[in-house]
Amino acid sequence: MFLKRIEQTERHLRHFIAQYFAVELERLTVEIPPRIEFGDLAFPFPFELAKTLGRSPRQIATELVEKIKTPPQVERFVAAGAGYVNVFFERISFFKDLYSWLHNPFPEPTGEKIIVEHTNINPNKAAHIGHLRNAALGDTFVRLLRACGRKVEVQNYIDNTGVQVADVVVGFRQLHKMSLKQIKSIGEPFDHYCWDLYAQVYQWYSQDKSRLHYRERTLKEIEGAQEPTSQLAEYISMRIVLAHLKTMLRIGVRYQVLPRESEILRLKFWEESFQQLKEKKAILYRDDGPQEGCWVMRLPGENGDSVDEKIIVRSNGTVTYVGKDIAYQLWKFGLLGKTFHYRPFCRYQDGEIVLHEDQVPDDDTVWLTTIQPSPYKDPDFGQGNSVYNVIDVRQSYLQRVVVEGLRRLGFAEQADHSVHFAYEMVALSPTCCSELGIELSEEEQKKPYVEVSGRKGLGVKADDLINKLVEKSLEEVNARQKDLPLEKRKEIAHQIAIGALRYFLLKYTRSSVIAFDFTEALSFEGETGPYLQYSVVRANNIFRKLEASDPQWDISVWEDNCERMWEEPNSIAELMDDNQVWSLLLQVARLEESIHQTARSMEISYLAKHAFNLAQQFNLFYHKYHILSERDPIKKCFYLTVADAARRGLFKTLDLLGIQVPERM
RNA sequence: GCGCCCGUAGCUCAGCCUGGACAGAGCAACGGACUUCUAAUCCGUAGGUCGCAGGUUCGAAUCCUGCCGGGCGCGCCA
DSSP: OHHHHHHHHHHHHHHHIIIIIOOOOSOOOOBOOSSGGGOSEEEOHHHHHHHHHTSOHHHHHHHHHHHOOOOTTEEEEEEETTTEEEEEEOHHHHHHHHHHHHHSOOOOOEEEEEEEEOOOOOTTSOOBHHHHHHHHHHHHHHHHHHHTTEEEEEEOOBOTTSHHHHHHHHIIIIISOOOHHHHHTOOSOHHHHHHHHHHHHHHHHHHOGGGHHHHHHHHHHHHTTOTTHHHHHHHHHHHHHHHHHHHHHHTTOOOSEEOBHHHHHHTTHHHHHHHHHHHTTOSEEOOSSTTTTOEEEEEEOTTSSSEEEEEEEOTTSOBOHHHHHHHHHHHHTTOSSOOOEEEEEEEEETTEEEEOOSOOOOTTEEEEEESSOOSSOOOOOOOOSEEEEEEEGGGHHHHHHHHHHHHHTTOHHHHHTEEEEEEOOEEEOHHHHHHTTOOOOHHHHHSSSEEOBTTTTBSOBHHHHHHHHHHHHHHHHHHHOTTSOHHHHHHHHHHHHHHHHHHHHHSSOTTSOEEEOHHHHTOOSSSSHHHHHHHHHHHHHHHHHHHHHOTTOOHHHHHHHHHHHHHOTHHHHHHHTOHHHHHHHHHHHTHHHHHHHHHHHTOHHHHHHHHHHHHHHHHHHHHHOOSTTOOOHHHHHHHHHHHHHHHHHHHHHHHHTTOOOOSOO
16 A cells, blocks of 8 residues: 555656656666655655756756646655655555455455475584574565465475485494494484584594595495495484474574485486586586586676686586586476475374374375375475575575576476575674683684584574573563563564564675674563563553443444544544654555565665664654543544554564564563 | 675674665663563664775665785585
8 A cells, every 4th residue: 555655656766757857767776865854755856856957956846846737645745955855645545545455354365376485404414593594584574475476485494415415324333433323212392312423423434544444444335225224324413403494493484395315316406407518518528727527507607707616526426416406406496307205204283293004184284205105185285486495695605506407497487587695694793602611712702703613513503592491581571561471472572583683683694794693682571572572562551451441442343433533534533643653554564565675686684674763763752652541532533543453463573574573461 | 716695883684686865673781761561672872984985876784906914615425
């Protein structure tokens, strides 16, 4: 409703400019004036016209404002500043439209399928804060696309045959001398156990490089599906995958399908795409030179002149990671001519994850790729129209190679629809390192932050951070909500913890490195998730207490009054003149634009900022107007409706960010 | 060496894509507001050569060039 108004107004102005000044403008820049008194929209086009018309911007603006007719949605145009044309909307019809817009759900998903791949954690150790950022960004992006009416498929790629898994297998066998049976008896959290083990193995390798032959052999056995190594690797990796899914569910992140490296290998996806790459001459065989015996892809350098040669197949015949990624990307678009079979792996049930037993698969099922058909009908995963890969910015070069591969195969359209959703890493601040008891080398101490390293066991585990947050918020809840039963308080504490975490992970722009700091992540005041949640809780409290404060008033009385209010707009005309109320309503209305802008730019922080601004506006309103003690029924009804609009807008925004609203705070 | 990103208040960051009205938040500091729809809140004070230097423009934090400082990436590792 807001976007439509902007569009209508812009078209109206453009039309007039064309007729009156005889200048055709492609489109007009629209801005938000710095102060509410200046108007609701600002158009700076008179500055542009000044040169063509040879007159001052102010003159142009003044004359236009005098001559132009106001369309129904506009109350008035004014000439402002040094030459802006500003718009004041017709407030009452705006409010009414906004209010009914807020009651409509987002459109049902239709159209072409979008694939979003995120999380992609190596299944050999516990998830850390960097993985949380990936999942939170990916998941929020998915929610956003769905709100825009797009059909989305969420994939979480599992590299279960890589060296990282092999290393943990080596650890269990060579370091801990454990059998599969013994490993199975290890209690939870298993992924945390492997976190330490992985770091130990790495340490163990570095003490004696010859030990690396264990890795080589194990890796080959896993890739070749050789028992018993393969079985051991399968057990370890899938148990860790399940742990990851549990961790991610804690922050409200869900997946639909887990494509695995092992199936890509065994179903010979790479061989298929290798054929295609050779046929289309996308890759070249090197007869001599330093890359003798390799298949390489020639890539134009950034500026066209220098040429990169990326090795796709090594001289020993093995394929690189990028090669396999090209095959996987082809599959996502349905271009491979091959596909997986699937079986139900687990399902989301009552806020938990349970392994799939005999339930009938449904929307809550997470599917796993298999070689053989399962008793269940294969879902039609893949075949997307566009693909978003949520991967940190350090993989930009490799992502570029993958896309270039598609292009060389003649799939220009799909290459254009392959989007790298890049974001910066989460690193550890120096303070954080000392809090974790990590000793830094002299070189590291000089740096502004330290990179997380799974190999060194250097990092903050996702579960540990979540636990800390839950613990802290439970303390806060206990202090405020003594009368609630413990179960309820725990539920609220969990919601607050996740609200704090998700907002913390989403409020930074993608290009900003998060130097992780416990103090900041654990903060519940100021620009944080709990601040947003608290704003909605306050609004909800008004409605919860409505009846108690005045026996003459309850929800239905308000609703009746509300209908009458819309029928007699004059009754609230004066109240609508209040700029404080108006700017709150405008901010609510901007949600539509924020969603668009956020989806277009893939900049989730933009939506986070919107939510914060809205909450701030609401808190201002909350302090200024005491609704329940309001004696005038018209005013009371009006302010209730404003508060209702604000909480609905905020609720929608928080839902998109994956932040729940607790019952009490 | 080449490529990408960053440099804005004591700290953490928005704003830059799409140039425009006195450069904004949060935290920290200081002062104030709880018999009130819960103070996880609100109000106020203080704090800025927007890394530096040029250029383009009526107008530059924003666009262009150069420089300085920091990060990341460029493996027959994944």
